Amino acid sequence: MRSDFKFSNLLGTVYRQGNVIFSKDGTVLLSPVGNRVSVFDLVKNQSFTFEYEHRKNVSCIALNPQGTLLLSVDEDGRAILVNFRAKTVLHHFNFKEPVSDLQFSPDGKTFALACGRFIQIWRTPDVAEDRQFAPFVRQRVHAGHFAQVTSLSWSPDSRFLLSSSKDLTARIWSLDSNEQDLAATTFAGHRDYVVGAFFSSDQEQIYTISKDGALFQWGYTSKQEVEEGEEPDLSTYSWRIVKKNYFYASQAKVKRVTFHAKSNVLVVGFTNGEFRLYEVPDFTLIQQLSMGQNAINAVAVNDTGEWLAFGSSRLGQLLVYEWQSESYILKQQGHFDATNAVAYSPDGSRVVTASDDGKIKIWDVVSGFCLVTFQEHAAAVTGLAFAKKGQVLFSASLDGTVRAWDLIRYRNFRTFTAAERIQFNCLAADPSGEVVCAGSLDSFAIHVWSVQTGQLVETLDGHEGPVSCLSFSKENGVLASSSWDKTIRIWSIFGRSQQVEPLEVFADVLAISVRPDGGEVAVSTLDGNVLFFDIYEGKQVNAIDGKKDILSGRHLEDRFTSKNSARSKYFTSIDYSFDGLSLVAGGNNNSICLYDIPNGVLLKRFVVSRNMSLNGTLQMLNSKKMTEAGSLDLIDRDGENSDLEDRIDNSLPGSNRGGDLSTRRVRPEVRVTSLKFSPTSNAFAAGSTEGILIYSVDETILFDPFDLDIDITPQAVVEALNENEYLNSLVMAFRLNEEYLIKRVYESIPVKEINLVSGGLPIVYVARMLRFIGEFSVESQHLEFNLIWVKAVLSAHGRYITSHKHEFASSLRAVQRFLGHIAKDVVSASSDNKYAYWFLTSTDGSMGTGFEDDDDADDALGVKQNLESDDDVIMENNSSDDDEEGWIGFSDAKANILPVTQEKDDDKDEDDDEGVI
Structure with a gap:
């Protein structure tokens, strides 16, 4: 069991707050999720989350036009500069106050940020320059606004900058000091906050939009009329309002706005969840849609102007809309409440989550997207379990029902209930899918239902307290249960x-x-221990003391240090690895522990989150914020906000679920609610406050030599290949792990030698061989060659692969993806060829010539006969050459084509009888 797990992705959360941005090519969307940044590839249908973390939640992000540098800033103004392509952190910097907007210039040389009422211009770090100690160099600070700056916008030529502010004005700034006096203009006239200001594509017009729904169009005009032939007097020119328009959105206010200058499309998001598309300067309403009843907090448009992205932080919604075709490219939403349970599908390709909001969501591990959401439960969902084949999912809820879900048709096909209305808090399903069991805090019995009939078949009595946990063995019908009576x-x-x-x-x-x-059971107890019992002998065989391994953070209201805290010195979720030699454990704390069971030692400890916006992530509190009445961070300052909607407090006390409801706790607490190992053994999922954290083994190592010797070199591989030592050269190529070398050897092996090479391939290279074929075949054009390889390897080592499925799970999944891709292409090509053949055979003269006179038909028929005779000669020659050169699969196809052309006239009457169209 490998222990080098690393954070790989974050599921269950697609947007939290801040702005969303598109890459330069418009196919990649970046979204802040808590104190991390997620990247969604909308074309390849993939997503990943950067491993680095901010100290607090991210407030704004920006990507330079070259797509190489990503700059993200958190709520306190601390910035991290990241190499976007290499996914590595380059520099940390502190702007020392909150940043409301951040924009790179179109040429990528500078970037501007809004800090309070000031605008700062910084130079972008350049690789071509000499290495310097401080990569961030500030060029200029503009101070002209009297209130907070709300947005920034660059001109297309990167010479001018527009800023909008809460002082009801917008201003224009120039990077050149000589042009600053000419460009210094204040755009006043709005009666509410100016939300955005934008240049037109030719920079002749400026559009300003205010919060109350007013759109002002400004033009650079003169007070005096200029006659033809006279030189204009520039001193008389200034920016003036040319046109005024209003959105008339009743009680809704403008929340976010963006402008695509190339297509003159203005996108406006309102506080009621509505968004509109206008074409300016004519102010023509193109579309009007709604993404819900909550405010739109982020709006973005890609470079081509085809896709629009919207984010709503209230429900965590992220939407990508193609307005021309009126279709959704991406429509995702995370859980509204805390996650209670996590379950892997048997093939490891999907993760299912259940939440307090009564919803069940199925997430694709590779793409990171939610595939389907079940909403039939009327209360919090507390447990999840899969049947062995992965086509049936079971869920238990506090609404008193246990439901069975069909994951092929995505529907609820069974609902199990008890004789009386009780709340189920734990669930276990037999791997065969025959029975499902559930326990409750209201009753001391375990209820057992038959999945086939849906009837309650048995009630297991014996516990003297409420049943707290249930777990089934994956190999035999052994069920383990625990209760508050301190028994198993x-x-x-x-x-x-x-x-x-x-x-x-x-x-x-x-x-x-x-x-x-099914030979051992592990339990986590309230005193911080993990105990192991032998099921057959009924005695304890091992124990792990986890109290010393747990990182118990300090809460803001604590009057004691984390070292003296006994609040969360225990595990609330544990799970065995596939081989039963490791155990992963987590609880209401900031740590996930991976243990080696035979030795009882801690292999690795993972920190769940470093987000200081959560309770329990810090070991020590900042002493300067501590007073006699408690921490200064506990003071609610929302009443000092300038906007009415920000002053209204809709939060509820006791948000950490299970705390003292008399104390007003609105800050979420870091905790891990559920842990599950992937059946493929290369990952595990943790349901936490931040979302579903996926930790996996990094399999993308470029140089991973195996059994390397001094005699194994690329030259030795080529020499062995030239001497027809195919198996030896293939093994040496795998030892070097050079992709180009493996491809060369793979394609050089003759077809007649494939079975022999596959049979002699050492078993340690079978998984790597299958993984290589699956990844290489997707881009390769040799379809039959690759299929022969797959068949030969599976035929030679199928028995070993069947008995060691966990070792070949990822390799077989790559091959399965290739086979599914090929099957789809072959079916479509076959149907196209079938209809093309029908069309060609129907135009042989039996349905009419289609020519106006007989002379044209005779000429065409003569040309057709000549072509047929030429084709016969060409096909015969090609088939003989191909047979000599050893080409695969083409000689038979051509042999089947020849009789069609030669015997077409002979079979004409038969085709008419068969009804050819």
């Missing part, structure tokens, strides 16, 4: 007798997990 019971569901002896523990059991082979 092992049930044989399909046995004749249900009399079981309890296993005593000395503290309340918080989590339980059965080893995949």
